[in-house]
Each structure stands twice: as C-alpha cells, then as structure tokens.
Amino acid sequence: MKIDKEFTLFAKGNFTQSLDFKIIKEEIHSAIQHVVWGSENLFLINPIRKGNGVVPIKKNFVSFLQSKGWLAEQQMTCVNGINPAPIDVIKKISQGVFAVEWETGNISSSHRALNKIAVGIIQNSLIGGILILPKRSLAQFLTDRIGNYEEISPYFTLYQHLDIQNGFIGIIAVNYDEINTEVSIIPKGKDGNAMK
Template sequence: MKWLRTMVLFDKGGVISSADWQTVHSSYVQAIESIDHPVGSGTLTLREKVKLPGGQWQRNGVGYLRTRFLHSMRDVQGWRAEGSVDLPRDREQPPIQLYPSLESYREPITSDFGGFDFMTTAAGGTRIAIEWETGNISSSHRSMNKLAIALSSGIIEIGVLILPSRALYEHLTDRIGNIGELSGYLSMWEGLKAVVTRGLLAITVVEHDALTRNADLPYLVVGGDGRAREGRSNLP
C-alpha cells in the first residue's frame, strides 16, 4: 500500500518537531506500506470495480486493510495498544443561549463517542490516537471530531486520521470516507487549533499500489454491516 501524504492541519507547542511525532509517523507509514495483497507480494494490488447486471458495482471490502494495519503496529513493530479511551460524559459543555428566553444553558452529554482504533504513548510521553478510517463518510467526520475534541480536552497530544485517496475509494465498498469528501471541511478543523494548548492534528492519505482485471485475484472480502451489507446483498 502507498503512503501518499500527511497533512498537518495544526501544530500547537512544537509537536511537529518532537522525536515522538517523527517516530510514530515513521512507524505508521511503515505499517501502511506493509499492507499487501496477495499476502507476501509486497504490493497492494486490487481487482478493479466491475459493473454487474442490474447496475450494481462489485468492489473490494475494507476490513482486511484495517486488520493488517493494526497487526503491523501492535504485533510487528511492538507498539503497546492502550485499549479504548473514551471521552467522559461529565466534561463541561460551553454555555449557549436558548431562544426566545435568551437564558444561558448547557446541554448535557448523553451519548458516548467510543474509543479510538489505536491509542498509545510514545517514549517521550506523548499520547497518540490513530483512527484508521475506512467506514462510511459520516464515520470519517465523526473520527475527525473525536480527535479534535480529545486534543482540546488534553486527552491526547497527537491525533491522526488515516483514510483513502479518491482513487482508492473508487474500488472500495460504496460511500467509504475519502480525502475528496473531507477536503471542503479542512479549514473548520484547522480552526480548532485556537482551543488546543499543545497538540497536532494530521490526516494521512493512502492508496493501492496497482489495479488488475485478473479474475484469478479475489476481491478483498466485503464486511457484513452498513453499506457493505447492502452492496453485498445485491451481488450474484
């Protein structure tokens, strides 16, 4: 798999020049580049999407990519995953106004954000959260929002979202998040640096190495939930 680029949306406190950031970035890029198909080939080759009778597209599933990435980070490179780290419900909400009374009001938090895909602490003590995002596009927005809130709350100092390029998206399960879909929102997340004391928020874009029409190469297995299930139900 190819690492295309890493975009740092903001850096407060010089995290970008720290040894912890350089180490973790090098490590997760290595994990990205270790993802291959077929296994052992050294490159990620995907079957091109094809249009089936009836108009349904056959594409590659995404679970394999995430599983291989996490395996490399934990089992090959030896990063210690710290488990699920959730944002507490009892954190203070900002005051807002009710209309038409104009009273000050704080809406209670009644839902959980859930943990991050990968959470660890680097040698220098920097807390890092990585979201491998091959869920649907709404999941990509949620991941970015979770990372931004964790940074502003001081739970982490480095937040990274890894997601497909537009070209990779074309050959994966329908409506998968990708950089093309998020590009119009980057200025909003960049603007959140004002509420962060120390932290770095980055997006890394990944892509396949090659495409093939060779029918002997199987598609990556499609999962069993959400849009993936919907698409799979229409396959012959």
Template sequence: MKTLVNKGYFSQTDDYKIIRQQIEHATYSIQNPPGSGKFYLHEKEKGNGVVPIKDSFIMTLNSFGWEDEKKVSDPEVKRRKFDTAVKLSGGRYFAVEWETGNISSSHRAINRIVLGILDGVIDGGILILPSRKMYKYLTDRIGNFQELEPYFKVWEALEPSIHNGLIEVIEIEHDGVSMDIPPIRKGTDGRALL
C-alpha cells in the same frame, strides 16, 4: 498528507518521529496479494472490503506496542474508541483512525481526535483515508480524502484554541488493479453488503 493543526512542540519531538516511521512501516506492510511487496485491488468498482486492510495496518502498529481500542488500558483513551493509540514518553497518547465507514464516520474520527486534544488526553492524531481513485474499488460510500477536503478549514480554524497538538490527514493509494487479484473480503453489515 494534510496538516490541519500543528500547535506547540509535539511535531518536533522524538515521539513524533518514531510515530511517523511506524505509521509508514504499517502502511507499507499492507500487501495484496500477501508477500507481493505491492498493494493491488480487485478491478471491480465497490468490489473490495476495507476492514481487512485496516486490520493489517493495526496489527503492525500493535507489534510496535500500540494498543487498539480493545486492548488500550487507559480508561480515558478506551472510552474514546480510537482505532489505535500509543502511549508517549510524557504519559499522554497519540491516536490513529483508519477510515472504514462513510464520510460521516470520517468527521466523527477527526472530532474524536480534536476532543482528545482539547481534553488533554492525547497530544495528536492522524486520520487515514483512501484517495478518490482508490475509493471507487472499495465498499460503497467509504469516506475518502477528496470528499473530506472541503471541511479541512473547519478544523484548521481550531488551531488558536489548542495549546499543544497535532492533527493530520493522510491519503493512501493503491499500486494498481487487476481482475487476477481476488477481491478483499467485505464485511457483513451496512454498505459493505452493496
């Protein structure tokens, strides 16, 4: 995990402690094969889709009361199209983005979080990305932690402009690969077809 901005008090709140627990629970709830307690990928480069992985994560957070971009009721949060968000005790939101697009999509995801903080709509956000090791088994050209890392200093430089907010990037990893594991279904557009 990399913290890009940690300004003010938010990271010390009970809201944030609950968020971290729920995100960790949602991450560990992603299992392949289902029910295995582990997360394995089919051992073929570019052989696994990413949307079903994200969907499982989002469904788990929704079970805790988070609202995905289709369900969120707040019009300011809805128009920003965060993958999922949770309403905090103070009335603002916390957003999570799970990368399913290319590296440009990763930049846009963090920028949506930054703008949400600057506009006073959210108190923070997290972007979740695969590691470079995991990336090679996913849809071609998916954004990944190592590819985004050189740009972290751009967002870190924003900290003086932010009164109160938290921005983090979490790198995820798989437990292993196997030819005996069926490929995770791919999407039907863009780079997913490769």
C-alpha cells in the same frame, strides 16, 4: 500500499518537535507500507466498482503497529460526556496518547473520527491523532460510500482554526499500488453499506 497525500491540519507546540512524534510518523509510514493484498509487497486492487471490503485492509497496518508497542481497539473517553469508544490504535508516550483511526465507514464516520481527535486534544485526552482514509481513486473500488480524502478535504479549514496550544492532527490518504483484474476481491463485512 502507498501514501498518496499527507496533510497537516495543525501542528502546534513542542510535541511536533519531539523524538516521540518523529518515531510515531516513521512507524505509521512503515505500517502503511505493510498493507498488502495479492502480493508480498504491493497492494493490488481488483477494479470492481464497490466490490471490495475495507476491514481486512487495515489488518497488517494494525499488526505492524502492535509489534512496535501500539495498542489496538482501546476503549477510551476522548470526549467528556460520551461513553468510551474503541480507537483503532493508540500509542502512549510521555506527553500523552496519540491516536490513529483507519477509515472503514462512510463520510460521517470520517467527520466523527476527526472531531473525536480534535476534542480529545482540547480536553487533554490526546496529544494528537491521524485519520487514514482512501483517495477517491481507491474508494471507488471499495464498499459503497466509504469516506475518502476528496470528500472530507473541504472541511479542513475548520480544524486549522482550532485554538490549541500543543498537539497535532493529520490526514493520510492512501491508494493502491497497482490495478490487477486477477487478484482476489477483498472480503466484505456483514453490516450496513459493507454489503452494498
């Protein structure tokens, strides 16, 4: 899988100058490259509108990060007053906890993920986070109404105006390497829009 777009919503304080942050970014980039389908080293997509599932896509991503010491599906309270919720992957470092969410839900889920990261930084539960989601060119071939980069990008200005002294929020938009009508369709889940 390839990174199509990378956008920094904000990067403030000394965290983004640290070796930990440099390693985090390198590991995330490598993990995305390990997301493959229908090939040993490429992510191929069968171009059936709304035909492919989303959950299996992040499997290799999460597995790669776990091999680097990241923790998957960790229950943690990022926002005071809200029960602990699982985060796709986190890395504990000297300055705190860094979270990564890989979008498998609709655009409301994308907003919740960014809000959780932002409030987590404000309340010192997190030092930073990244949301990974598809570009619209990929999303059209995935589960109906999957959150995508173009749909959430108009809201970026909100996060750029947060008054935070130290932390990072970023967005990575991913895309297929190639279209291939012969490749297997990615299986769908059993709930909600996944069946559509």
